[in-house]
Amino acid sequence: MFLAAALNESKAAGVTLIMDHRLLDILACPICKGPLVLQREAAALVCRADRLAFPIKDDIPMMLEEEARVLSSDDPLLAR
Ligand SMILES: [Zn+2]
Helix, strand or coil: CHHHHHHHHHHHCCCCCCCCHHHHCCCECCCCCCECEEECCCCEEEECCCCEEEEEECCEECCCHHHCEECCCCCHHHCC
């Protein structure tokens, strides 16, 4: 499965993933439909294109634009 392969790649890059099907199903930005970067320590899913951080509360991502935090261009969440 393509998604599983992609996730394994992310894991190899040092990203700790939440193994939650609800989360894995929606790993795309609701605004630009682009890929999201999971920032586990910040409990956020980051869209680098929109510079938005969607918070994860109780392991449930808040995928609403109004819940998202706008990141400045030098925000460490935008770095790998
Ligand atoms: Zn986006």
